[in-house]
Amino acid sequence: MALDYISSKWLVTGIASGVLCISSAFAAPHIEYASPMGDEQWKMTGSPLRCGLSLPIPNYGIGYFEQYATKPPHFILRKWDEVQKPLRALVVAKPPVWKPFSPQTYVVGRSFIKPGEFGIYLAREQALKLLIFLSQGYQANFNYLSEEGFSVTVSLSPVKFQKVYAKYQKCLGGLLPFSYKDVEETVFHYGIDDTMLTDEDKTQLRRIAQYVAADSQIDFIRVVGYADESGRKGYNNAISQYRAEAVKNYLIWLGVPKRKLSVTWLGALKPVARNDTDEGRAANRRVVINLIKK
Known part of the structure:
Protein backbone atom coordinates (compact mmCIF):
# COMPACT_ATOMS: atom_id res chain seq x y z
CA MET A 1 0.00 0.00 0.00
CA ALA A 2 2.79 2.39 0.91
CA LEU A 3 4.59 1.46 -2.29
CA ASP A 4 1.46 2.18 -4.33
CA TYR A 5 1.16 5.58 -2.61
CA ILE A 6 4.78 6.42 -3.37
CA SER A 7 4.33 5.34 -6.99
CA SER A 8 1.16 7.40 -7.32
CA LYS A 9 2.80 10.39 -5.71
CA TRP A 10 5.78 10.11 -8.12
CA LEU A 11 3.42 9.99 -11.11
CA VAL A 12 1.63 13.13 -9.97
CA THR A 13 4.70 15.15 -9.14
CA GLY A 14 7.02 13.64 -11.69
CA ILE A 15 5.49 15.53 -14.61
CA ALA A 16 6.36 18.81 -12.93
CA SER A 17 9.68 17.94 -11.29
CA GLY A 18 11.02 14.93 -13.15
CA VAL A 19 10.26 15.67 -16.83
CA LEU A 20 13.72 17.13 -17.37
CA CYS A 21 15.35 13.92 -16.12
CA ILE A 22 13.04 11.77 -18.21
CA SER A 23 13.62 13.83 -21.37
CA SER A 24 17.36 13.62 -20.78
CA ALA A 25 17.29 9.87 -20.32
CA PHE A 26 14.91 9.23 -23.22
CA ALA A 27 15.71 12.07 -25.63
CA ALA A 28 13.85 11.93 -28.93
CA PRO A 29 16.14 11.29 -31.90
CA HIS A 30 17.16 14.06 -34.27
CA ILE A 31 15.79 13.38 -37.75
CA GLU A 32 17.57 14.59 -40.89
CA TYR A 33 16.31 14.63 -44.45
CA ALA A 34 18.71 15.24 -47.33
CA SER A 35 19.79 13.88 -50.71
CA PRO A 36 22.64 11.37 -50.45
CA MET A 37 25.99 13.11 -51.00
CA GLY A 38 26.82 13.03 -54.70
CA ASP A 39 23.31 12.02 -55.74
CA GLU A 40 21.74 15.49 -55.66
CA GLN A 41 19.24 15.93 -58.47
CA TRP A 42 18.97 19.67 -58.94
CA LYS A 43 16.71 20.41 -61.91
CA MET A 44 15.88 23.57 -63.85
CA THR A 45 12.62 24.04 -65.73
CA GLY A 46 11.97 27.17 -67.72
CA SER A 47 9.81 29.08 -70.16
CA PRO A 48 9.26 32.77 -70.96
CA LEU A 49 6.56 32.71 -68.27
CA ARG A 50 8.23 30.84 -65.40
CA CYS A 51 11.65 29.68 -64.24
CA GLY A 52 12.03 26.95 -61.63
CA LEU A 53 14.96 25.39 -59.78
CA SER A 54 14.16 22.32 -57.67
CA LEU A 55 15.72 19.57 -55.55
CA PRO A 56 13.80 16.44 -54.47
CA ILE A 57 14.41 15.41 -50.86
CA PRO A 58 14.08 11.63 -50.35
CA ASN A 59 11.36 10.54 -47.93
CA TYR A 60 10.33 14.15 -47.33
CA GLY A 61 9.27 16.28 -50.30
CA ILE A 62 10.79 18.88 -52.57
CA GLY A 63 12.37 22.31 -52.31
CA TYR A 64 12.10 24.72 -55.20
CA PHE A 65 12.84 28.28 -56.22
CA GLU A 66 10.62 29.86 -58.83
CA GLN A 67 9.91 33.16 -60.47
CA TYR A 68 7.05 34.12 -62.79
CA ALA A 69 7.17 36.85 -65.42
CA THR A 70 6.91 40.32 -63.78
CA LYS A 71 6.77 38.69 -60.29
CA PRO A 72 9.44 38.54 -57.55
CA PRO A 73 11.14 35.19 -56.84
CA HIS A 74 10.19 32.94 -53.95
CA PHE A 75 11.14 29.60 -52.41
CA ILE A 76 8.86 26.77 -51.30
CA LEU A 77 9.73 23.71 -49.22
CA ARG A 78 6.92 21.23 -49.73
CA LYS A 79 6.40 18.28 -47.40
CA TRP A 80 4.54 15.38 -48.99
CA ASP A 81 3.06 14.41 -45.62
CA GLU A 82 1.60 17.80 -44.78
CA VAL A 83 1.60 19.07 -41.21
CA GLN A 84 -1.68 19.66 -39.43
CA LYS A 85 -0.71 22.86 -37.63
CA PRO A 86 1.85 25.66 -38.13
CA LEU A 87 5.33 24.91 -36.77
CA ARG A 88 8.09 27.46 -36.21
CA ALA A 89 11.14 26.94 -38.42
CA LEU A 90 14.64 28.41 -38.51
CA VAL A 91 16.41 28.71 -41.88
CA VAL A 92 20.21 28.74 -41.70
CA ALA A 93 23.16 28.49 -44.09
CA LYS A 94 25.96 26.21 -42.93
CA PRO A 95 29.59 26.68 -44.07
CA PRO A 96 30.74 25.36 -47.46
CA VAL A 97 31.57 21.67 -47.66
CA TRP A 98 35.21 22.56 -48.28
CA LYS A 99 35.30 24.51 -44.98
CA PRO A 100 33.79 21.97 -42.57
CA PHE A 101 35.44 23.52 -39.51
CA SER A 102 34.38 27.09 -40.23
CA PRO A 103 32.39 28.33 -37.22
CA GLN A 104 30.30 30.80 -39.21
CA THR A 105 26.66 29.81 -39.69
CA TYR A 106 24.24 32.41 -41.02
CA VAL A 107 20.60 32.80 -40.09
CA VAL A 108 18.71 33.34 -43.34
CA GLY A 109 15.39 33.90 -41.64
CA ARG A 110 12.61 32.61 -39.42
CA SER A 111 9.49 31.14 -40.87
CA PHE A 112 6.72 28.59 -40.33
CA ILE A 113 6.01 25.23 -41.89
CA LYS A 114 2.27 25.42 -42.49
CA PRO A 115 -0.52 23.03 -43.47
CA GLY A 116 -1.08 22.86 -47.20
CA GLU A 117 1.04 22.25 -50.27
CA PHE A 118 3.34 25.25 -49.77
CA GLY A 119 4.83 24.20 -46.41
CA ILE A 120 7.62 26.71 -45.84
CA TYR A 121 7.31 29.78 -48.06
CA LEU A 122 10.12 32.31 -48.34
CA ALA A 123 9.51 35.61 -50.11
CA ARG A 124 11.95 37.51 -52.33
CA GLU A 125 14.62 38.66 -49.87
CA GLN A 126 15.08 35.35 -48.08
CA ALA A 127 14.82 33.35 -51.32
CA LEU A 128 17.59 35.44 -52.91
CA LYS A 129 19.78 35.02 -49.82
CA LEU A 130 19.31 31.27 -50.00
CA LEU A 131 20.28 31.23 -53.68
CA ILE A 132 23.44 33.24 -52.98
CA PHE A 133 24.49 30.99 -50.09
CA LEU A 134 23.94 27.84 -52.18
CA SER A 135 25.92 29.34 -55.07
CA GLN A 136 28.79 29.95 -52.65
CA GLY A 137 28.80 26.35 -51.47
CA TYR A 138 26.76 26.76 -48.29
CA GLN A 139 24.25 24.13 -47.24
CA ALA A 140 20.73 25.39 -46.56
CA ASN A 141 19.11 23.89 -43.45
CA PHE A 142 15.52 24.13 -42.28
CA ASN A 143 15.21 23.29 -38.58
CA TYR A 144 11.97 22.73 -36.70
CA LEU A 145 10.31 20.64 -34.01
CA SER A 146 7.83 18.18 -35.51
CA GLU A 147 4.28 17.66 -34.28
CA GLU A 148 5.51 14.44 -32.66
CA GLY A 149 8.23 16.30 -30.76
CA PHE A 150 11.18 15.28 -32.92
CA SER A 151 13.92 17.74 -33.83
CA VAL A 152 13.99 17.85 -37.64
CA THR A 153 16.54 19.21 -40.11
CA VAL A 154 15.85 19.34 -43.84
CA SER A 155 18.92 20.11 -45.94
CA LEU A 156 19.50 21.45 -49.45
CA SER A 157 22.97 20.49 -50.66
CA PRO A 158 25.09 22.82 -52.84
CA VAL A 159 26.61 19.83 -54.64
CA LYS A 160 25.82 19.95 -58.40
CA PHE A 161 24.07 23.29 -57.87
CA GLN A 162 26.33 25.60 -59.90
CA LYS A 163 25.63 24.36 -63.45
CA VAL A 164 21.88 24.23 -62.92
CA TYR A 165 21.92 27.64 -61.25
CA ALA A 166 23.64 29.12 -64.33
CA LYS A 167 20.79 27.78 -66.49
CA TYR A 168 18.27 29.20 -64.04
CA GLN A 169 19.85 32.65 -64.27
CA LYS A 170 19.77 32.49 -68.07
CA VAL A 187 -8.97 47.86 -76.92
CA PHE A 188 -7.85 49.88 -79.97
CA HIS A 189 -9.64 53.12 -80.85
CA TYR A 190 -9.90 54.78 -84.25
CA GLY A 191 -10.48 58.15 -85.83
CA ILE A 192 -13.44 58.84 -88.11
CA ASP A 193 -13.35 56.46 -91.13
CA ASP A 194 -9.97 55.14 -89.91
CA THR A 195 -8.90 51.48 -90.06
CA MET A 196 -5.11 51.83 -89.70
CA LEU A 197 -3.09 50.41 -86.82
CA THR A 198 -0.89 52.88 -84.98
CA ASP A 199 2.68 52.12 -83.89
CA GLU A 200 1.39 51.76 -80.34
CA ASP A 201 -1.23 49.27 -81.54
CA LYS A 202 1.44 47.22 -83.33
CA THR A 203 3.61 47.17 -80.21
CA GLN A 204 0.72 45.73 -78.20
CA LEU A 205 0.01 43.15 -80.91
CA ARG A 206 3.64 42.03 -80.76
CA ARG A 207 3.25 41.53 -77.01
CA ILE A 208 0.08 39.52 -77.61
CA ALA A 209 1.84 37.33 -80.20
CA GLN A 210 4.76 36.75 -77.82
CA ILE A 218 -4.27 30.16 -74.55
CA ASP A 219 -7.11 28.52 -76.45
CA PHE A 220 -7.86 31.32 -78.92
CA ILE A 221 -7.79 35.06 -79.53
CA ARG A 222 -11.15 36.76 -79.99
CA VAL A 223 -11.12 39.87 -82.19
CA VAL A 224 -14.29 41.96 -82.54
CA GLY A 225 -14.59 45.12 -84.64
CA TYR A 226 -17.06 47.96 -83.97
CA ALA A 227 -18.17 51.26 -85.46
CA ASP A 228 -20.15 54.28 -84.34
CA GLU A 229 -23.57 55.20 -85.76
CA SER A 230 -22.43 58.04 -88.01
CA GLY A 231 -22.77 56.03 -91.23
CA ARG A 232 -25.33 53.73 -92.77
CA LYS A 233 -25.63 50.18 -91.50
CA GLY A 234 -23.78 48.65 -94.45
CA TYR A 235 -20.91 51.14 -94.15
CA ASN A 236 -20.66 50.64 -90.39
CA ASN A 237 -20.50 46.88 -90.82
CA ALA A 238 -17.84 47.17 -93.50
CA ILE A 239 -15.55 49.52 -91.59
CA SER A 240 -15.82 47.42 -88.43
CA GLN A 241 -14.84 44.42 -90.58
CA TYR A 242 -11.80 46.24 -92.01
CA TRP A 265 -17.47 42.45 -86.54
CA LEU A 266 -20.70 44.00 -85.28
CA GLY A 267 -20.90 47.41 -86.89
CA ALA A 268 -22.64 49.88 -84.56
CA LEU A 269 -24.13 47.17 -82.35
CA LYS A 270 -23.23 46.99 -78.66
CA PRO A 271 -22.01 50.55 -78.16
CA VAL A 272 -20.10 51.31 -74.96
CA ALA A 273 -21.13 54.99 -74.98
CA ARG A 274 -23.85 57.25 -76.39
CA ASN A 275 -23.49 58.14 -80.07
CA ASP A 276 -24.78 61.71 -79.74
CA THR A 277 -21.40 63.17 -78.67
CA ASP A 278 -17.94 63.21 -80.26
CA GLU A 279 -16.49 61.49 -77.20
CA GLY A 280 -19.12 58.78 -77.25
CA ARG A 281 -18.66 58.07 -80.96
CA ALA A 282 -14.85 57.94 -80.48
CA ALA A 283 -15.29 55.35 -77.72
CA ASN A 284 -17.47 53.20 -79.97
CA ARG A 285 -15.00 53.14 -82.90
CA ARG A 286 -12.93 50.26 -81.60
CA VAL A 287 -11.54 46.75 -81.84
CA VAL A 288 -11.59 44.57 -78.74
CA ILE A 289 -9.05 41.73 -78.44
CA ASN A 290 -9.40 39.04 -75.76
CA LEU A 291 -7.06 36.14 -74.98
CA ILE A 292 -9.20 33.18 -73.94
CA LYS A 293 -7.64 30.40 -71.86
CA LYS A 294 -8.61 26.74 -72.01
Missing part, protein backbone atom coordinates in the same frame (compact mmCIF):
# COMPACT_ATOMS: atom_id res chain seq x y z
CA CYS A 171 16.09 31.56 -67.89
CA LEU A 172 15.38 34.59 -65.69
CA GLY A 173 16.89 36.81 -68.35
CA GLY A 174 14.38 35.44 -70.87
CA LEU A 175 11.21 36.00 -68.83
CA LEU A 176 8.62 38.15 -70.56
CA PRO A 177 8.51 41.72 -69.19
CA PHE A 178 4.70 41.54 -69.08
CA SER A 179 2.08 39.13 -67.78
CA TYR A 180 -1.28 37.72 -68.86
CA LYS A 181 -3.08 40.63 -67.23
CA ASP A 182 -1.24 43.01 -69.56
CA VAL A 183 -2.59 41.27 -72.69
CA GLU A 184 -5.79 39.59 -71.48
CA GLU A 185 -7.92 42.36 -72.99
CA THR A 186 -6.86 45.09 -75.38
CA TYR A 211 2.47 35.77 -75.00
CA VAL A 212 0.41 33.39 -77.12
CA ALA A 213 3.60 31.67 -78.28
CA ALA A 214 4.74 31.25 -74.67
CA ASP A 215 1.50 30.13 -72.98
CA SER A 216 0.06 26.81 -74.14
CA GLN A 217 -3.07 27.52 -72.09
CA ARG A 243 -10.66 47.16 -88.51
CA ALA A 244 -10.98 43.59 -87.19
CA GLU A 245 -9.28 42.06 -90.23
CA ALA A 246 -6.37 44.51 -90.02
CA VAL A 247 -5.72 43.20 -86.51
CA LYS A 248 -6.10 39.60 -87.66
CA ASN A 249 -3.71 40.03 -90.59
CA TYR A 250 -1.04 41.67 -88.44
CA LEU A 251 -1.24 38.88 -85.84
CA ILE A 252 -0.89 36.25 -88.58
CA TRP A 253 2.11 38.17 -89.96
CA LEU A 254 3.60 38.01 -86.45
CA GLY A 255 3.30 34.22 -86.47
CA VAL A 256 0.04 33.64 -84.60
CA PRO A 257 -1.64 30.50 -86.05
CA LYS A 258 -4.77 31.35 -88.00
CA ARG A 259 -6.64 28.56 -86.20
CA LYS A 260 -6.20 30.47 -82.91
CA LEU A 261 -8.04 33.52 -84.22
CA SER A 262 -11.78 34.08 -83.87
CA VAL A 263 -12.63 37.25 -85.81
CA THR A 264 -16.00 38.95 -86.13
